[in-house]
Amino acid sequence: MSAVDEPTLRALLDDLAAGRVDADTVIARLRTLPFADVGGALVDHHRALRQGRPEAVFGPGKSPEQCARIVAELLDNGIGPVLMTRASADQVKAVEALVGPGVHEAGCLLYRAPDRVRPERVLVMTAGTADLPVADECAITLRAYGFDAVRITDVGVAGLHRFLDRVDDVLAADAVVVVAGMEGALASVVGGLAAAPVVAVPTSVGYGSGLDGVTALLAMTASCASGVTVVGIDNGFGAACAVARILR
Template sequence: MSHDPRTEDLGFARVDLDRAARTGDAEVVYGEGKTPEQIVSILTTLHTHHPDRAVLATRLSHEALHAVEAAGAEVDRVARAATLGPLPTARGTVAVVSAGTSDAPVAAEAALTARVHGAAVDTITDVGVAGLHRLLGVRDRIEQADCVVVVAGMEGALPSVVGGLVGLPLVAVPTSVGYGASLGGIAALLGMLNSCAPGVTVVNIDNGYGAGVFAARVARQSARDDR
């Protein structure tokens, strides 16, 4: 059987080496369910084939974070993620806006993902709707961005408020933060899907990665259109 240069067979996984050529996006390893050794193997394989750009690994356990750090990766313990290789030159800006400190891991995953995918990031934390003055105080920073990621748990109201204040592309991320009736983020998800603010796009619960990719693509495109 002929070898396909777009993949590498590691025995336990067939590693996709062609993502950047197809989509322009970074190479990514989803760490959940993989052993630390498997994650290191995939990460270093991708880095060997693409040493000029960063490879991202997400949803890493404590043990996996130690393993990839020992292999030379830069780790973000809040995001439970790591990168190996140089980050790209930033084009466009993503504002990552989070409601509370409990939402920090998902917001950090979104922010790191956006950076790895080629956007600058302005991180704005702890501006939930329980203290609306905090959000109004950073409105000018949000307006400077090309795309906004809004991360919130509980009832998921923050994206609607932000969407009513600025006319930017906005992707909402519901988190699994909240008491019993939040149903592990379903309440926030439904609240965001039913937003009365126009232009709110919603990703899955706790999916900071998906939001970061979307926002970075918007930011890169906006930067190209501004040339």
């Protein structure tokens, strides 16, 4: 079966109308459209039809064998991109043993990234080097959805002159993801300058009063820069998904 998306469904209905396939064939193909049971997981076949992007696979809590079955189900049905996030070494090993090697970066495993890069200019900025793992997850997720993100790293407010050197890039962006721990102030700085959508990602980087990212989260949601979107702590994946929705 091919991917369950709008073009495929239209082609199937055109084939039915033209008599190239019969109704029984169409019913048989649609019967597995919503999801497939692969043992312990119900794999969503038509999420791309509903949301414009296929299901991603979250690694934690799943066995390596479950991850392999889920990824194989998606690939076998022509679905792409296929992205597994927060994958352990054992999970990656099991998946690649079953379906072959993928792009393994930032704790993620990616198959069938789009060949064509979208024209929108998306920035992924970090306040510090310690925020890079979250930014890396965001960047590979953006790649899965066709965006070649521009990386700007280590430009937090403790050295504001470093950020000011990249203001032109911020002003020219179509969307900006700001990844910051500590007090999360970089999101407000960017939100006060950029006309583009700003998605802020608080990270668990910081000292005791940082409360594992809670301080940055609260600061970002209380930002005086109106319209800044905030996702959960360390959620680089969610930030990329927000950008993909905004720029759809």
